[in-house]
Amino acid sequence: xxxxxxxxxxxxxxxxxxVSGAELSQRFGISRAAIWARIEELRMLGYDISASPHxxxxxxxxxxxxxxxxxxARLGKTKVVGRDLRVFQETTSTNDVIEKLARDGVKxxxxxxxxxxxxxxxxxxxxxxxPARNGLWFSVLLRPDLRPQEATRLTVAAATALARAIRRVxxxxxxxxxxxxxxxxxxKVVGILTEMSxxxxxxxxxxxxxxxDVNLNAGDFPAxxxxxxxxxxxxxxxxxxxxxxxAVILRELDADxxxxxxxxxxxxxxxxxxxxxxxxxxxxxxxxxxxxQGYAESLDEDGTxxxxxxHGRLERIIGGDxxxxx
Amino acid sequence: xxxxxxxxxxxxxxxxxxVSGAELSQRFGISRAAIWARIEELRMLGYDISASPHxxxxxxxxxxxxxxxxxxARLGKTKVVGRDLRVFQETTSTNDVIEKLARDGVKxxxxxxxxxxxxxxxxxxxxxxxPARNGLWFSVLLRPDLRPQEATRLTVAAATALARAIRRVxxxxxxxxxxxxxxxxxxKVVGILTEMSxxxxxxxxxxxxxxxDVNLNAGDFPAxxxxxxxxxxxxxxxxxxxxxxxAVILRELDADxxxxxxxxxxxxxxxxxxxxxxxxxxxxxxxxxxxxQGYAESLDEDGTxxxxxxHGRLERIIGGDxxxxx
Numbered sequence: 001x002x003x004x005x006x007x008x009x010x011x012x013x014x015x016x017x018x019v020s021g022a023e024l025s026q027r028f029g030i031s032r033a034a035i036w037a038r039i040e041e042l043r044m045l046g047y048d049i050s051a052s053p054h055x056x057x058x059x060x061x062x063x064x065x066x067x068x069x070x071x072x073a074r075l076g077k078t079k080v081v082g083r084d085l086r087v088f089q090e091t092t093s094t095n096d097v098i099e100k101l102a103r104d105g106v107k108x109x110x111x112x113x114x115x116x117x118x119x120x121x122x123x124x125x126x127x128x129x130x131p132a133r134n135g136l137w138f139s140v141l142l143r144p145d146l147r148p149q150e151a152t153r154l155t156v157a158a159a160t161a162l163a164r165a166i167r168r169v170x171x172x173x174x175x176x177x178x179x180x181x182x183x184x185x186x187x188k189v190v191g192i193l194t195e196m197s198x199x200x201x202x203x204x205x206x207x208x209x210x211x212x213d214v215n216l217n218a219g220d221f222p223a224x225x226x227x228x229x230x231x232x233x234x235x236x237x238x239x240x241x242x243x244x245x246x247a248v249i250l251r252e253l254d255a256d257x258x259x260x261x262x263x264x265x266x267x268x269x270x271x272x273x274x275x276x277x278x279x280x281x282x283x284x285x286x287x288x289x290x291x292x293q294g295y296a297e298s299l300d301e302d303g304t305x306x307x308x309x310x311h312g313r314l315e316r317i318i319g320g321d322x323x324x325x326x
Numbered sequence: 327x328x329x330x331x332x333x334x335x336x337x338x339x340x341x342x343x344x345v346s347g348a349e350l351s352q353r354f355g356i357s358r359a360a361i362w363a364r365i366e367e368l369r370m371l372g373y374d375i376s377a378s379p380h381x382x383x384x385x386x387x388x389x390x391x392x393x394x395x396x397x398x399a400r401l402g403k404t405k406v407v408g409r410d411l412r413v414f415q416e417t418t419s420t421n422d423v424i425e426k427l428a429r430d431g432v433k434x435x436x437x438x439x440x441x442x443x444x445x446x447x448x449x450x451x452x453x454x455x456x457p458a459r460n461g462l463w464f465s466v467l468l469r470p471d472l473r474p475q476e477a478t479r480l481t482v483a484a485a486t487a488l489a490r491a492i493r494r495v496x497x498x499x500x501x502x503x504x505x506x507x508x509x510x511x512x513x514k515v516v517g518i519l520t521e522m523s524x525x526x527x528x529x530x531x532x533x534x535x536x537x538x539d540v541n542l543n544a545g546d547f548p549a550x551x552x553x554x555x556x557x558x559x560x561x562x563x564x565x566x567x568x569x570x571x572x573a574v575i576l577r578e579l580d581a582d583x584x585x586x587x588x589x590x591x592x593x594x595x596x597x598x599x600x601x602x603x604x605x606x607x608x609x610x611x612x613x614x615x616x617x618x619q620g621y622a623e624s625l626d627e628d629g630t631x632x633x634x635x636x637h638g639r640l641e642r643i644i645g646g647d648x649x650x651x652x
Contacts, residue, residue: 099429123525145614147644148474152526179526194526199449199519200478200505201645202614288471288528318473319527 003028003038004069011049011059012073020056064133064215066113066243074247080109081140081254088112090132092119094139095195095209101141102197102205108143111250120211122191123180123319128211131220134231136212136246140253143205144261148198151206152303152318153268155180155194157260158208160272161252162190166212169245170232178278178296178305178322187230189213212249215239269299282325283307285317292317329354329364330395337375337385338399346382390459390541392439392569400573406435407466407580414438416458418445420465421521421535427467428523428531434469437576446537448517449506449645454537457546460557462538462572466579469531470587474524477532478629478644479594481506481520483586484534486598487578488516492538495571496558504604504622504631504648513556515539538575541565595625608651609633611643618643 001009006028010019025032039049039057046063047070062070068087075082084107091097091114098112114137120128130137142154162182163174166189174182174189182190193209213221216231232240259268273279278296285292285307294309305317327335332354336345351358365375365383372389373396388396394413401408410433417423417440424438440463446454456463468480488508489500492515500508500515508516519535539547542557558566585594599605604622611618611633620635631643 103425123527148522148524149644155526195524195530196474196526197521197523198474199521199645200481204521318475319525 001072002069003030003034004042004067005073007035007038007042008047008059008070008073011057014056014058018050018052018055018058021051023056062241062243064239064242066115066136066246070243071113071246071250074243075250076247078109078251078254079258080142081257082109082111082250083107084110085250086110086112088114090114090116090118093117093121093209094137095121095193095207098139098141098207098209099195099197102207106141108141108205110141111138113138113246121193121209122211123193128191128193129222129225130211131216133242134216134220135214136210136242136249138210138246140208140210140250141205142208142257144203144257146203146206146261147201148196148203149304149318150302151194151196151198151203152179153260153265154206154208154257155192156272156299156303157256157265157268158192158194158210158253159190160268160275161256162192162210162212162249163275164271165245165249165252166190166232169248170236170240172232172236174275175277176272176275177324178276178299179303179319183277184230184232184235188228189230189232189235208253210249212245214242214245265301265303269301269303273299278305278322278324284323284325285315285320286323287317287320292320296322327398328395329356329360330368330393331399333361333364333368334373334385334396334399337383340382340384344376344378344381344384347377349382388567388569390565390568392441392462392572396569397439397572397576400569401576402573404435404577404580405584406468407583408435408437408576409433410436411576412436412438414440416440416442416444419443419447419535420463421447421519421533424465424467424533424535425521425523428533432467434467434531436467437464439464439572447519447535448537449519454517454519455548455551456537457542459568460542460546461540462536462568462575464536464572466534466536466576467531468534468583470529470583472529472532472587473527474522474529475630475644476628477520477522477524477529478505479586479591480532480534480583481518482598482625482629483582483591483594484518484520484536484579485516486594486601487582488518488536488538488575489601490597491571491575491578492516492558495574496562496566498558498562500601501603502598502601503650504602504625505629505645509603510556510558510561514554515556515558515561534579536575538571540568540571591627591629595627595629599625604631604648604650610649610651611646612649613643613646618646622648 021032048060094112116132117130120130122128180192195207197204213231215233294307307315347358374386420438442458443456446456448454506518521533523530539557541559620633633641
C-alpha cells in the first residue's frame with residue numbers, strides 16, 4: 001500500500017478523534033514533514049483534511065473522484081479482485097487497457113477504472129456512453145480455470161455482486177435481467193460485458209467490463225435511452241459516493257469470484273435466481289438469425305438460461321437479446 | 327498481386343515453352359528492363375530461371391523457401407484464406423503475430439508463415455518445436471459468425487483440409503485424431519491450435535495455428551518425441567515441396583471454411599469422420615481434473631465428441647487429452 005493509502009486508511013479508522021502527525025510519522029516510519037507534505041497533496045486533490053494541535057488530522061470529506069490509493073485504502077484486503085488497482089482520467093475503453101495488461105502477463109485481479117471512456121462499448125459491439133465523473137466505468141481481469149462455456153458463471157457472479165453492493169450502498173432494490181443487465185424499476189442501471197480469450201477447451205483470461213450509471217441525471221442520457229436507462233441517483237433520490245460504491249462492489253465481486261472458482265457456484269446461482277426478472281416469465285430471445293419463444297425455466301450449472309418452448313423442447317441460451325413478455 | 331507474383335504465375339503457366347521478356351513487358355505494362363531486374367531479384371532468391379533468345383524465360387526450379395509473392399502466385403484466387411499472405415524468417419509464434427493483426431482490425435483470411443518460431447506453442451501451453459525450413463508453421467485469422475461453442479467446427483474443417491492436402495501432395499494416408507492432430511501410421515505429423523477471442527455468445531475472431539512436420543528427419547525431433555512424431559518426408563520417403571503443399575493446404579482450407587460458414591458443416595463432418603481414428607474406439611479423456619472413459623460414438627453438429635460411458639451416459643467432450651485404448 002502506498003503512503004497515501006496508508007494515511008487515508010488511518011484517517012478513516014480514527015474518524016471520531018483524529019490522529020496526530022507524530023503518530024502517523026511513527027506508524028509509517030517517515031518524518032512528520034513528509035506526512036504533512038502527503039496531507040497537503042491529498043488536500044490539493046480535494047480531500048478536506050482538518051488539522052488542529054488538539055485533535056490532530058481529521059478526514060472531513062473526500063472528493064468525488066476516483067483515486068487509486070484511496071480506493072485501495074477503502075477496499076482493504078481482498079483475495080484476488082483489486083489487488084492491483086489503476087485509475088485513468090480518460091481511456092478508449094477500460095476493457096482495451098485490461099486486454100493489453102493481460103497479454104503482458106499481468107496477474108488476475110487487476111482492476112482499471114476510467115473517469116471517462118471515449119469508446120466505451122457494450123455487448124455485440126454496441127456503444128456505451130461513459131460521461132465523466134458520473135458513473136463507475138471499470139474492468140477486471142480474471143484467469144479462472146474454466147472451460148469457455150463455463151464463462152457465463154462469471155457474468156452471473158458479477159451481476160450478483162453488483163446487485164448486493166447497490167442494495168447496500170444506494171438502498172434501492174435492483175433486479176437482474178439475464179444475462180448481463182441490472183435494472184431498477186424496469187430501467188437499466190448496470191451493464192456487464194464479458195470478453196474472453198480462450199483455447200477450445202480452456203479459458204485463458206476473462207475481462208469483465210462493468211458500467212454503473214451512478215450519479216447521472218435524466219438529461220445526461222441520450223434521448224433514445226431515457227425510457228430504458230436510469231441511474232442510482234435518480235432512483236434513490238440522492239447522489240451516491242462513487243468511491244464507496246466502487247470499494248463495496250470490488251469486495252463483493254472478490255467474494256463471489258472465490259465462490260465460483262471454489263466450486264460453490266450453486267450458491268451464487270441461487271442468490272442470482274432470487275433477484276432475477278427473467279425466470280418464470282415468457283420471453284423472446286433474438287439470437288441474431290433465429291428467434292426463440294418460450295418460458296424461462298431455470299439456469300443450469302454453467303449459468304446457461306433454459307427456455308421451454310411451446311413445443312416442450314428445452315433450449316439452452318448462452319447469449320442473445322432477451323425480451324420479457326408482458 | 328505484386329509484379330513478382332505475376333511473373334512467377336506467368337512462368338508457371340508457360341512452363342513448356344517459356345515466355346518472352348517482350349510479352350511479360352506488355353502484359354504487366356512495365357519495361358523489359360524492369361522485367362529483367364525482377365527476374366534477377368528472383369534468381370538471387372534461388373529461383374532458377376533460364377533465359378534464351380529463342381524460348382524466352384523459363385522457370386526451371388523454385389528454391390525451398392517460403393516467399394509471399396510465390397505463395398500468392400501458386401495459391402491463385404481464394405474467397406477468404408490467403409487473400410493477404412505474409413512470410414517471416416523468424417518470429418516468436420505466428421499466432422502472436424496474427425493476434426496483433428486481429429486487434430488492429432485486419433480482415434479475416436490473413437495468413438502468416440514463419441520459417442522458424444522461437445516460441446511455437448501447442449495446446450494447453452505446451453511447446454511446439456519449429457526447426458527452420460523443415461516444416462510449415464503458420465496461422466490463419468478468421469472472423470466467422472459463430473458462437474464460442476461452435477468454434478470446434480473450425481478445428482474440424484482445418485483437419486479435414488489438411489488431411490486432403492497431405493493425401494494429394496505427399497501421397498500418404500493421414501488419419502485424424504480428435505480434436506486437433508493428424509497422424510500417419512500412428513505418429514503425429516500435424517498439430518492445430520485453435521485460439522479465440524469472444525464475447526459470451528459470439529466469436530470475435532479465431533486464430534488457427536497450424537504446424538506441419540514436412541521435411542524433418544528422425545534426428546530433427548527431440549528424443550522424447552521420436553516414437554510419437556513423424557514427418558511427411560519420413561513417411562513418404564521423399565522430400566515434399568513446402569511451397570506447393572502450403573498452397574494446396576490454403577486452397578483446401580478456403581473451401582472448407584466456405585462450407586462451415588455457408589451452413590454445410592455436416593458435409594465437412596462426414597469427410598472428417600471417414601478419416602477419424604478416434605470414433606468407434608474405446609477412449610480415455612483426461613480433462614485436467616477429471617477422466618472420462620467410454621466409447622467414442624460420434625461428432626455432434628458443433629464438432630463436439632460424444633462419448634458413451636459404461637453407465638450409458640452420453641458425455642459431450644470439447645477438449646482434453648484423448649488416449650485411444652488398444
